[in-house]
Amino acid sequence: MSLLIGALTIGLILALLALGMFISFKIYNFADITAEGSITLGAAIAAALIVSGMNPFLATLIAMIGGFIAGSITGLIHTKFNINGLLAGILMMTALYSVNLHIMGKSNLPLMSQNTVVSFIEGLKILPNNDIAVFLATLILVTIIGIVLYLFFRTNIGTAMRATGNNPQMIRALGVNTGMMITLGLGLANALIALSGALLAQYQGFADVQMGIGMMVWGLASVIIGEAIVGGGSVAMLIIGSIFGSVIFRLLVAVALRLGMNPNDLKLITALFVFIALVIPYYTKKMQKRGVEAK
Amino acid sequence: MIEIKNITKVFNPGTPNEVLALDNVSCTIETGSFVVLLGTNGSGKSTLLNAVAGTFLPDSGTIHLDGIDITNMQEHSRAKYIGRVFQNPCSGTAPDMSIAENIALAVKRGEKRGLHAALTKSNIVEFQKKIKALNMGLEDRLDNPIGKLSGGQRQALTLLMATWLRPSLLLLDEHTAALDPKTANKVIQLTETIVSKEKLTTMMVTHSMQQAVNLGDRILMLHNGRIVFDIKGADKRVIKASDLLAMFDDIRKREQIDPSASEMLQENYI
Numbered sequence: 100m101s102l103l104i105g106a107l108t109i110g111l112i113l114a115l116l117a118l119g120m121f122i123s124f125k126i127y128n129f130a131d132i133t134a135e136g137s138i139t140l141g142a143a144i145a146a147a148l149i150v151s152g153m154n155p156f157l158a159t160l161i162a163m164i165g166g167f168i169a170g171s172i173t174g175l176i177h178t179k180f181n182i183n184g185l186l187a188g189i190l191m192m193t194a195l196y197s198v199n200l201h202i203m204g205k206s207n208l209p210l211m212s213q214n215t216v217v218s219f220i221e222g223l224k225i226l227p228n229n230d231i232a233v234f235l236a237t238l239i240l241v242t243i244i245g246i247v248l249y250l251f252f253r254t255n256i257g258t259a260m261r262a263t264g265n266n267p268q269m270i271r272a273l274g275v276n277t278g279m280m281i282t283l284g285l286g287l288a289n290a291l292i293a294l295s296g297a298l299l300a301q302y303q304g305f306a307d308v309q310m311g312i313g314m315m316v317w318g319l320a321s322v323i324i325g326e327a328i329v330g331g332g333s334v335a336m337l338i339i340g341s342i343f344g345s346v347i348f349r350l351l352v353a354v355a356l357r358l359g360m361n362p363n364d365l366k367l368i369t370a371l372f373v374f375i376a377l378v379i380p381y382y383t384k385k386m387q388k389r390g391v392e393a394k
Numbered sequence: 395m396i397e398i399k400n401i402t403k404v405f406n407p408g409t410p411n412e413v414l415a416l417d418n419v420s421c422t423i424e425t426g427s428f429v430v431l432l433g434t435n436g437s438g439k440s441t442l443l444n445a446v447a448g449t450f451l452p453d454s455g456t457i458h459l460d461g462i463d464i465t466n467m468q469e470h471s472r473a474k475y476i477g478r479v480f481q482n483p484c485s486g487t488a489p490d491m492s493i494a495e496n497i498a499l500a501v502k503r504g505e506k507r508g509l510h511a512a513l514t515k516s517n518i519v520e521f522q523k524k525i526k527a528l529n530m531g532l533e534d535r536l537d538n539p540i541g542k543l544s545g546g547q548r549q550a551l552t553l554l555m556a557t558w559l560r561p562s563l564l565l566l567d568e569h570t571a572a573l574d575p576k577t578a579n580k581v582i583q584l585t586e587t588i589v590s591k592e593k594l595t596t597m598m599v600t601h602s603m604q605q606a607v608n609l610g611d612r613i614l615m616l617h618n619g620r621i622v623f624d625i626k627g628a629d630k631r632v633i634k635a636s637d638l639l640a641m642f643d644d645i646r647k648r649e650q651i652d653p654s655a656s657e658m659l660q661e662n663y664i
Contacts, residue, residue: 105501256505258495265488268480273555274473274504 102353104230110349111237112256112302113317115295117325117341120250120318122288125337126252127264130284132188132315133173134292136195137166139311141293142300143202146210149301159297164170166293167286169195188277192311199308215301233302243337244291250333260284261334292318313366316373321345323376396423396563396595401455403456403619415441416452417619420421428589428596428610432603432638439599439617443567445596448472460562463650474504477556477594479549479569486552489541493532493551496540497521500555524554528584546577550584557588564589566598582609603635613638617645 116138117245141162146160166383169191177187200206217233226232251257262270265278292314300306322337325344330336356362401626403416416438423429431439445452447468456465464472480486487496498521499511518536526533528550532543540548549569557564564586570578582605589596600606606613612630615638617622623641626634 133400250511251509252512253513254509255498255502255512258491258499258508258512259502259507261491261495262488262499265490266485268485269488270499271470271485272473272476272480273479273502274501275507276468331635 100338101230104234106349106353108234108302109299110236110346111234111241111342112295112298113321113349114241114342114345115244115291115298116314116318117345118244118338119288119290119292119295120315121322121337121341122248122284122291123231124322125264125331126261127281127284129177129184129264129281129285130188130315130319131170131173131286131288132185133170133191133195134315135311135313136192136199137169137292137311138287138296138299138314139199139306139308140164140195140202141296142306142310142313143199143208143296144206144293144307145297146306147202147204148214149162149210150208150274151214155214155219159216159294159301161289162297163294166296167290170289171286173289174278174285175286178278178281198367203306206305207314208269210274210301210304210306217301217341221356227386241342245342249335249338250370262310298348313369316366316369317348317394318345318371320373320376321348323373324348327376349374379387395425395458395460396446396460396597397456398422398442398446399456401442401452401457401460403445403450403452404435408636414619416445418455418618419621420455421621421624423595423597423612425595426593427612428594429598429612429614430606430610431597431599431614431616432606433616437616438615439616440567441619442566442616443597443599446563447476447478447565472664475562476565477503477559478565479552479556479561479567481568481571483545483548483552483572484541486555487540487548490539492537493525493540493543494518494521494536496551496616497525497555497558498560503555503559503561503598504651505559522556525551528554546573546581549573549581553584553588557592560592560594560606562595564594564596568599568601572600585609603638606638607633607635615641617653 114132117191119134120131123129123134144162144165144320145155145158148161149155165282173187173191176182176190177184220230220233220236221229223232228237236346252261258269259275260280260283263275263277265282299310321344322341323344324347326337328341328347329340331340352365355367360368399420400413401416401419405413405415407412414438414485419438419442431442433439444450446457446601448464448467451466456463457463459472459475462475464475478486488499494513498517502518509557522533530547530550531546532551540551543551553569569585570581573581585598586609588594596610612626612631613623613633614621615625622645
């Protein structure tokens with residue numbers, strides 16, 4: 100039971116990563132690998148500040164701001180210097196590795212016996228079971244963020260961001276600075292990803308400089324699973340899908356590990372999964388085309 | 395009023411593909427005038443339109459719009475003054491977003507975009523009213539993604555969007571070239587209605603002699619990056635498609651002779 104609750108909670112925390120990937124990948128068609136650096140950045144900032152005695156909520160907020168700055172810099176590298184998006188992300192991710200080491204001072208920073216957001220919720224003693232209390236708190240947080248994100252993408256600036264990803268030529272002709280929209284959007288995406296990292300560190304009780312490896316593909320897998328289950332017709336569907344996708348993916352992994360899958364194979368299988376998920380739509384389209392021609 | 399002074403643009407300078415797209419072009423377009431830009435492929439007519447739209451910055455020369463120097467203004471900054479419709483029906487709208495959302499984007503052309511909801515009950519009613527005037531039955535389909543519409547419907551909506559806020563200048567870049575003749579006619583009719591009702595200053599690029607004859611009050615014919623004929627006033631009112639074709643032939647014949655010989659002949663005989 101607690102294993103199941105644990106998997107669900109981590110799935111929800113990583114849903115924030117999935118929401119970040121939804122913004123960069125679905126709104127902007129931008130495969131933003133900054134995620135691997137910014138999820139660790141969020142964990143590192145939160146952990147270092149908490150260890151120094153700061154209020155964990157404030158530390159988590161500052162972690163988000165750190166993520167926003169990291170994403171914005173990727174956006175600036177891409178839009179101001181005309182560097183390919185993937186390369187801009189790789190540059191930022193690589194630079195963040197050193198930044199993260201500096202912030203933490205060492206490669207692993209334990210948070211056991213520190214005052215964290217998680218220990219605060221456990222200390223409230225609202226429910227007899229601490230695991231369920233933390234799970235519900237995470238669920239409420241993720242739901243609120245999902246709703247706020249949905250409303251944001253229906254505002255004037257939010258629709259301009261979506262149009263930037265959908266048809267930059269059109270939205271420039273309507274007076275929108277597309278470079279600015281991409282920079283802001285990547286900032287927002289990485290703020291969410293850093294929040295995910297900050298909460299993950301507090302939940303599992305440590306920050307590790309390696310914890311970002313493979314996280315971008317993990318986030319993508321969540322977005323793709325969610326789209327397959329919920330459908331991708333609208334922004335609302337994609338947001339709900341990303342959250343569900345992350346939770347379901349985490350559950351699948353937990354079950355697979357329980358059934359004896361070698362943990363070393365996890366990233367290989369995740370990558371294979373995303374590859375297949377990306378390839379299937381292409382081939383089904385091709386098959387449909389052939390079918391039409393055959394008639 | 396648009397004042398274009400000595401605009402020159404060279405594409406791919408210093409390479410074998412170097413093209414002199416605009417060669418010291420100057421012209422003044424009065425407020426409320428509807429100018430048709432005509433010319434062969436590569437004549438520079440679309441390049442001139444794009445120079446005004448800000449797709450690229452010219453190598454030299456200046457462009458003023460209603461007294462404002464827009465020569466070095468970025469594309470999105472000058473969009474405040476300029477409405478545009480593109481040749482490709484896919485270019486002017488965001489395909490995955492709904493009709494209503496596309497219009498909502500256009501309603502804010504050149505204005506600050508904040509955290510207010512893009513769609514409200516009152517502005518949807520306003521959208522429906524204006525879209526109903528198109529007579530395309532789109533007013534009940536505001537929630538549909540705009541990408542599902544036909545090319546003609548999308549161009550009509552793009553035209554509506556470009557002129558929703560009255561632009562100081564309307565730029566039409568062969569906006570009916572990708573449509574079938576019947577649909578093209580409808581879009582042209584709509585263009586005429588909107589332009590004359592709002593008294594818009596308009597520059598339209600076209601391949602069609604018939605459109606050039608029927609529309610507007612002035613024709614600029616371009617060739618090799620220069621304005622070779624400027625037909626306005628009474629001349630424009632009486633001109634026929636056959637006259638324009640004869641002018642094209644004239645240009646073509648002049649081309650076949652060596653340029654220096656052509657210059658000499660012109661000086662001596664014309």
